[in-house]
Amino acid sequence: MSTTEHSATRVVRVEGAQAYDVVIGRRLLGDLPALLGEGVQRVLVICTEAMTTSADAVREDLVAQGYQAILAEVPDAENAKSAQVASFCWQILGQADFTRSDAIVSVGGGATTDLAGFVASTWLRGIKVVHIPTTLLAMVDAAVGGKTAINTVEGKNLVGTFHPPAGVLCDLASLESLPKWDFVAGLAEVIKCGFIADPRILELVEADPTGLVERGGSSGEDTAGEDVLTELIERSIRVKARVVGEDLTDRGQREILNYGHTLAHAIEQVERYDWRHGAAVSVGMVFVAELARLAGKLDESVVDRHRAILQSVGLPVTYRGDRWEQLLAVMRRDKKSRGDLLRFVVLDDVARPTRLEGPDPTLLAAAYAEISADAPTGRGPIAL
Ligand code: GLY
Numbered sequence: 001m002s003t004t005e006h007s008a009t010r011v012v013r014v015e016g017a018q019a020y021d022v023v024i025g026r027r028l029l030g031d032l033p034a035l036l037g038e039g040v041q042r043v044l045v046i047c048t049e050a051m052t053t054s055a056d057a058v059r060e061d062l063v064a065q066g067y068q069a070i071l072a073e074v075p076d077a078e079n080a081k082s083a084q085v086a087s088f089c090w091q092i093l094g095q096a097d098f099t100r101s102d103a104i105v106s107v108g109g110g111a112t113t114d115l116a117g118f119v120a121s122t123w124l125r126g127i128k129v130v131h132i133p134t135t136l137l138a139m140v141d142a143a144v145g146g147k148t149a150i151n152t153v154e155g156k157n158l159v160g161t162f163h164p165p166a167g168v169l170c171d172l173a174s175l176e177s178l179p180k181w182d183f184v185a186g187l188a189e190v191i192k193c194g195f196i197a198d199p200r201i202l203e204l205v206e207a208d209p210t211g212l213v214e215r216g217g218s219s220g221e222d223t224a225g226e227d228v229l230t231e232l233i234e235r236s237i238r239v240k241a242r243v244v245g246e247d248l249t250d251r252g253q254r255e256i257l258n259y260g261h262t263l264a265h266a267i268e269q270v271e272r273y274d275w276r277h278g279a280a281v282s283v284g285m286v287f288v289a290e291l292a293r294l295a296g297k298l299d300e301s302v303v304d305r306h307r308a309i310l311q312s313v314g315l316p317v318t319y320r321g322d323r324w325e326q327l328l329a330v331m332r333r334d335k336k337s338r339g340d341l342l343r344f345v346v347l348d349d350v351a352r353p354t355r356l357e358g359p360d361p362t363l364l365a366a367a368y369a370e371i372s373a374d375a376p377t378g379r380g381p382i383a384l
Contacts, residue, residue, distance in 0.1 A: 010230065012237045014144065014164070015245040022144055022168040022237050024230060029061045032105070035130045035167025042102040043069040044093060046116040048076045048109075051134060054174070055107040058132065062105075070096060078273060080115045081150045083159075089119040103128040103166070109135040110142030110277075114157070117148030121163030128166040134174035136186025137278060140193065140236035141257075143168045145244040156265075156273075162249050170233060172226065184213060185278025187313050188260075190232050192285060193239040195306070196259050196345075196353045201235050202309060204228055209312035256353040259345045260285030266330035270323055282315035283371060288356075291367040292346035295356055302350060316380050321372035324365065 009025030023031050036043070043062050047055030055071055062069035072092050074080040093102075104127065106116030113131045120129035131143035149160030175183065187205070194201030205212060208228070215229060240257065247253040264284035268275055289306040292298035307317050331342060341358035348354050 008230075010234045012234060012241050014241040016164065016248055018146075018164045018166075020165055020167045022170065022241065024139075024170045024172070024234055024237070026172050028169045028171050029058065031167075031169060032058070032062070032130065033065055035169070036103050036105075036128065037166060039101040040103045040128065041068060042096060042098050043067050043105055044072055044089070044096070044098065044103075045069060045105045045107060046072045046074060046089065046112060046119070047107040048080065048112055049073055050076065051108045051112070054132075054134065058105060058107055068096075074112065074115060077109070077111050078151060078156070080111045081118075081157075083150060083152070085115060086119050086122070086150055089115075090123060093119070093123050098123065098127065100124045100127055103130065105130045105132060106143075107132045107134060108138070109133070110138040113138055113143045114147070114149045114160075117146070117163050117165065118150050118160060121148050121161040126163060129163065131165050131168045133168065133170060135178055136175060136183055136233070137189055139168075139170040139233055140186065141189045141240065143170075144237055144240045145254075145257075146248060147250075155269075164248065170237075172230065172233075175229070180213070181276065181314075184314050185276040187212070188278035188281045188285075188310070188315055190236045191309055191313075191315075192257075192259050192281060193236040194309075195285065195347060195350060196256050197239040197242070197351050198235050199350050201232060201239075202305070202350065204232055204235075205309055205313065209309070213313050255355070256345050259347075259353065260288055262331055262334065262342075262344055263287045263327065265334060266327040267319060269330050270326055279316050282310045283317060283319045286310065286317045287367055287371050288344050288346050290370040291344060291356065291359060291363065292348075294363050294366050294370075295346070295359060297346060297348050297354070297356070299349070302347065305350075314380070318371050318373035321369075324368050324372075327368075328364070 012022045014020050045055050045059045052073060059069040059071050072089055074085050104116050104120040106113045113133055117129050120127050133139045133143040146162050146164035148163050149157035152158045243254055243257055260281045261284055264280035267280040267283060286306050289298060289303040293300055293303045310317050344356045345353055346356045
């Protein structure tokens with residue numbers, strides 16, 4: 001993984017058998033042909049209805065540059081990630097004679113990049129995909145690293161592949177129209193990268209959390225604010241790039257990216273996906289910080305730092321106290337896919353992730369007690 005800077009554009013290279021660039025900046029469409037590479041004639045641009053205007057601009061740009069480009073509109077959010085929607089996309093690819101040298105471009109949030117990646121990885125056993133993520137969460141997480149997925153009635157992301165993109169374009173202009181709480185939810189993954197690997201991220205957020213959150217909904221004219229946001233995005237992508245560059249297929253090191261996610265996935269399931277992923281990850285990180293403290297691994301000051309930084313940007317740090325048994329049951333079902341013991345990524349210190357395997361049930365319950373709230377939910381203003 002390496003980083004270069006030219007004018008306001010930053011480029012993070014994700015190494016590996018199929019290395020690729022993640023470009024961060026503004027007005028990046030000119031970079032798309034280089035990411036698509038040689039030999040591509042046809043491009044399917046996949047987007048949701050909300051992204052049609054942006055995606056059509058991408059399509060028109062591609063047509064102007066000599067590609068045959070068509071648009072496929074898919075349902076919003078998790079509704080996009082179904083076998084039926086994948087089949088709809090395969091049908092379009094088939095009817096338009098897409099060959100192995102053609103490509104897909106996704107324009108949207110994490111659900112769109114997951115679906116588009118899955119369709120690209122399965123069409124003719126794999127064609128190129130370039131992601132143009134339009135949410136903070138998709139920029140720093142979903143679009144980078146090559147995980148693709150669709151859901152089944154039994155659960156989320158149960159069918160998927162590892163299919164690294166040919167490139168990723170993170171256009172900061174997309175964040176200007178992102179609703180405030182979607183931006184804040186994305187900050188949970190940014191802060192996660194700070195705790196697991198890059199303390200400078202934490203310092204940058206702590207320096208002016210209000211300015212950061214307000215800038216997320218501003219016009220982007222605040223140059224200093226934009227510099228901080230760009231640095232946060234770049235640093236988070238560098239963390240992810242380094243991890244997935246070493247462990248694309250999730251055999252070891254990649255697990256650290258799931259810091260806070262074991263409880264988070266259980267909360268999401270219990271809440272029937274009414275909670276934003278970032279909000280659940282925020283609660284999940286405080287839970288594992290408490291767990292590490294109770295296990296004698298983590299200093300109380302670092303646990304306090306979790307609460308302070310997450311709350312400072314408006315993320316929740318508590319969850320309802322009457323759901324522990326339900327959450328535990330979901331977490332235990334989850335662990336069956338990996339082995340016999342519940343396993344958590346925890347910290348010894350900031351930027352020192354380790355694992356806690358098979359913690360005592362009383363320890364788990366004690367950690368949950370530390371994050372429990374009397375209120376029906378601890379979600380606060382990050383409600384849908
Ligand atoms: N979102 C976690 C990962 O990409 O592994």
